Amino acid sequence: MPLINRSSMSIYWRIFTPDDRTRAFGIAPAYEGTIAAGCQAGIGYSASRFQLEIRDRPPLSVIPPSRILVPAGPPGIVGELYRSSDMLEYLGGSELRLTTHEVVDVPGFLPSTHGFRFANSFPANTAHVSVRVGSVDMAIGDAANGLCGGMVYAVRDHFHAGMPIPAHKAGPVSGVLYEYLVGRLYDSFDGLGWTEYLRLMSPGCSAGERARTAYFTALPSIESDIRNGAPSPIGLVQVNTDDPFKVGNNHQVLVYGFERNGRRVRLRIYDPNHPGRDDITLDFDTSVTPPVFSYNVPPGGDGRIYSFFCHRYQQRQPPPADQIPPWIDFPFPNPLAEGANDIIVANGWLGLLRIERVFGNRFNGTIYGQRMEGEWNPATRAIRFTRFLGPGYEQLYTGVLELDPETRNLTGRLSGSFQEIHGDVIGQASYDWRAAPRLLVDGNGWQTELRLHRLDGDGSVAGEMYGDAVDGRWDHAAQRLHLTRRSADANYAQEWTGRRTDGLTFAGDFQEIVRGVRQPRQYRWMAFDRR
Structure with a gap:
């Protein structure tokens, strides 16, 4: 490393290893010396990394006493480290200018x-x-x-x-x-x-x-x-x-x-x-x-x-x-397409939002088994629909079709809030809701979609998963979902149980049933409405 003396006086330099605790005599005579004003010297040693000390004269000079201009660091403390590839310029006082540009x-x-x-x-x-x-x-x-x-x-x-x-x-x-x-x-x-x-x-x-x-x-x-x-x-x-x-x-x-x-x-x-x-x-x-x-x-x-x-x-x-199940890209289905059965959770209640007819930007169908009709704005992605529960009692749902914040593509999810209407009076309370036409399922690493075709008031559930039919029951009180996956092989099935943990997220375990015998090994599964 070149050390250039830009000051108007001669300087004495010496270098130390980073773990030198004495700071007494430098490393060896080869690693110390004097540089006249305006001159330079090549300093460094094979280990490449070192500390530098600069004095106004050799430390053994006692008349006048040697003064430290740039310290190497107190004993036992690592000071500034330099390398043989650096360039140092002493500018006077205690100021050093270090120039290093290295890209690795x-x-x-x-x-x-x-x-x-x-x-x-x-x-x-x-x-x-x-x-x-x-x-x-x-x-x-x-x-x-x-x-x-x-x-x-x-x-x-x-x-x-x-x-x-x-x-x-x-x-x-x-x-x-x-x-x-x-x-x-x-x-x-x-x-x-x-x-x-x-x-x-x-x-x-x-x-x-x-x-x-x-x-x-x-x-x-x-x-x-x-x-x-x-x-x-x-x-x-x-x-x-x-x-x-x-x-x-x-x-x-x-x-x-x-x-x-x-x-x-x-x-x-x-x-x-x-x-x-x-x-x-x-x-x-x-x-x-x-x-x-x-x-x-x-x-x-x-x-x-x-x-x-x-x-x-x-x-x-x-x-x-x-050994790693392959990645599968599932396209985002349109939640407002005719025939869509969107899984919805509103104020903690799980059910289906069915889209039966679409007329331009308007649609109708059922929600939780009751009549529903509404509309959406393609420019703002805003959605609005009304659930008719009985004479003088309705619920007004408002929300948006969600965008992926990075890709700016529609995600197939809907979310918003709803309010109750009694007569012509809109209640002050507001409740969250979200819906999606499918849940993404990860069962022991193997991914698929869960689509529900039926979720009745008594909790009966039916749908499809991994290309096979599933049926089961939803227990609202316990927030637990039980599904049976029935394959084309009459001697093989799977029993899936889990609980709703958050929104439209479910987690649990499943077991295989072979020739009517439940196998002891359990596999973890999760289902959720987002990638």
Whole structure:
């Protein structure tokens, strides 16, 4: 590294290894010297990374006493680290100007190619996730809070194994792929992971310690991984609390490139919360304490990043592709088409919204078995219909046809609120409702659609799933759904039971029945109205 003396006086320099605790005589005579005003010298050593100290004369000069101009850091504390590829200019006083511009990426890696296609988002009440610390199980929350660590580890697993990432466009909720992601989440918390989150998120952790962890422990490890062609998993500390149950409010991402420009650093990030994006970066200046981290997508937790650290990744072979059920694209059906049987939940009551006739923008049919008619506006996607319950008693439903916020395409879902009308008086109370022409089902990882053709007042249910007929019963009091799937093989059936957990989301287990005998093994299933 060239060190240029831009000042008007001679300077004495020496360099130290980062773990040198004496700061007494430098490393060796070859790593110290004098530079006259306006001159320069090449400094550095084989380990590449070092600390620099500049004095106004050699330290053994006692008349007048030697004065430190640029300190290397107090004993036992790592100061500013430099590399042989940097250029330093001493400008006088205590001012140094560092010039470094280096860009290094993992060859061939891009989030849009190697990251998961789905976001780190799962329906509420997807199997609960926890980690064990000593003899205590600490809950991260259900998978609706995310499986970011598992996704990050799995992406690196697939990249190292040379295996394409599964093509799923929505996160699995059961089966081989889901269990693999949960297992890798557990792995990411082994060893350093859990304790580092607790240490760095604690208000008792100083800004200096958070900076040192990020700048002088994590950053060299990240750079080493990337120079060796490996994406580097890191934990982003996003909360400032001693509450261990909020560890799930932190986040894990995968660094696949870095750029240095002087003390400014930019990390290129695969963030499982934002699939397909190659433009996510984390920027910071290693001379700034307290550290200031600029993330170009909204961070979770407290809305800021306090520090980051490296996870101790160990490679694991992903499950074979033939063990993972294939992804199936189900087109979004039109919920206002003639003959549509939309599953609706209004004020907690499950039923069917049937569309019998469509006249331009107007339609009629039944809801909960009672007459209904209404209209919708294609320009605003607003929907309005009236349920006729009896003389002088109606319900007015208003809402919208929902759009996907990213693709701006219709999702096939309807949602809104309704009010009761007695006589000509509209009640003040308002109740939520939502409807969809089908539910998406994930049964042990195998996906399909559940369409209901009948849901009677007594709870009797009939429909189709996996191309087979299903029938059963809905128990409103217990919020439980029981379905029997009947296949073409008279000796084989499946019994599905579950409960409504939220809106139009259901979760439970199913068992196989072979020749009339219920098999002991249970498989998890979920049904929901969104991808």
